[in-house]
Amino acid sequence: MAPSVSELQEQAAPTTTASAREGIIEAIKKEANLQADKGPSYPFYLPTFNNDEKWPPIEIFEHSDPGLRADPSKPNLLSANTKTRDFSPYIGTELRGVQISQLSPAGLDELALFAAERKVLVFRDQDFKDLGADRQIEIAKYFGPIHRHPTSGNVPGYPEFHIVYRDANHDRFREYIGDDRASRTSWHSDVSYEKQPPGTTFFFILDQPEGAAGDTLFISQVEAYKRLSPEFQKRLEGLKAVHSAVAQAEFSAKRGGPVRREPIESTHPLVRKHPVTGEKALYINQGFTRSIVGFKREESEYLLRFLFDHISKGADFTVRASYEKGTVVVWDNRVTVHSATVDWDVKQGERRHAIRLTPQAEQPTE
Ligand SMILES: [Fe+2]
Secondary structure (H helix, E strand, O other): OOOOHHHHHHHHOOOOOHHHHHHHHHHHHHHHHHOOOOOOOOHHHOOEOOOOOOOOOOOOOOOOOHHHHOOOOOOOOOOOOOEEEEOOOOOOEEEEOOOHHHOOHHHHHHHHHHHHHHOEEEEOOOOHHHOOHHHHHHHHHOOOOEOOOOOOOEEOOEOOOEEEEEEOOEOHHHHHHOOOOOOOOOOEOOOOOOOOOEOEEEEEEEEOOOOOOOOEEEEEHHHHHHOOOHHHHHHHOOOEEEEEOHHHHHHHHHOOOOOOOOOOEEEEEOEEEOOOOOOEEEOOOOOOEEEEOOOOHHHHHHHHHHHHHHHHOOHHHEEEEOOOOOOEEEEEOOOEEEEEOOOOOOOOOOEEEEEEEOEEOOOOOO
16 A cells, blocks of 8 residues: 555655655655545645754744734725625624735734734635745744744744644544544644744645535634623733643654654733733633642632633634635634634545744733
8 A cells, every 4th residue: 555645744754855855745646646636736835744853942032013003994904905704793804805915014014903803814815825935934924933833744944834734644633632532622822832922823725625624713812801700800810821832742752743842831811911902811722721820720720621611612702714725814813712623534635734824922911
């Protein structure tokens, strides 16, 4: 039997040379042909896991959010040709008739503001996937230094790309979630364990399975906070929570994957204020938040369990971003949690392939 994509990628893991990588890509194409599958549309972005990559800790930097400079009426983002449709009053807007790659700096400032206000923007019909790696990174970098993920698949020479890839032979996401869970929903805010976690985040789709599948769910953490009583809100103010990268690093190490940076733990306010809108949001997530500072273990578990439950029950402040060819989803990781929906069984020849670019923002403040 031909080697699977995952086997090929594992073979690729310790290699960094261009010719070795080319060989792997050719082998993946050959495997696709054997299965009457046209193969990935963008083989350049196939994930590589190089265990030799080692990076120092991320240094603290000054962040001034582009949204602070934006004209609130957004004349450079929203023109007469732009059609917008809100998914819900609290969160999510779809945009057609605007091309991210054509936006001026003023337009990008307005994009940051709009993403902060609406939490999730779904841009349709974008040329973003075809701009090339350098230009894609250049655009995302406007919003902050791009996070380099310690464990996920990336592209040699471009550690800024966080690759999401799933096909019939390669299902790392499902491995991570585990087969012993009744639900595959996994609410999180990306890499919230960093000292300066991400703000305006870009996600673009390269290959998508047939039919309605593989959407991303988003919850407004601003609305989740607002639903709590003033008395309860008062109790939460001033609390801090520990966010940890340890479990993610352990998972990668266990499967023989990279741990490019020593896993860290950070302490962030449990209620966070957005630097542009001034809105307060819950800043905890099941993916990475582990405990409340100063609480005994039972107290911490009790409060976090209540809050995780409260957030995940928020169907009335949750939206679903779907993908079409050319869709780019931009979300503000400071005021949302999200979950993939693993609602499709991968058939031979089908794949989901997407890229995240994750600019880091300010240190969270109350
Ligand atoms: Fe995510």
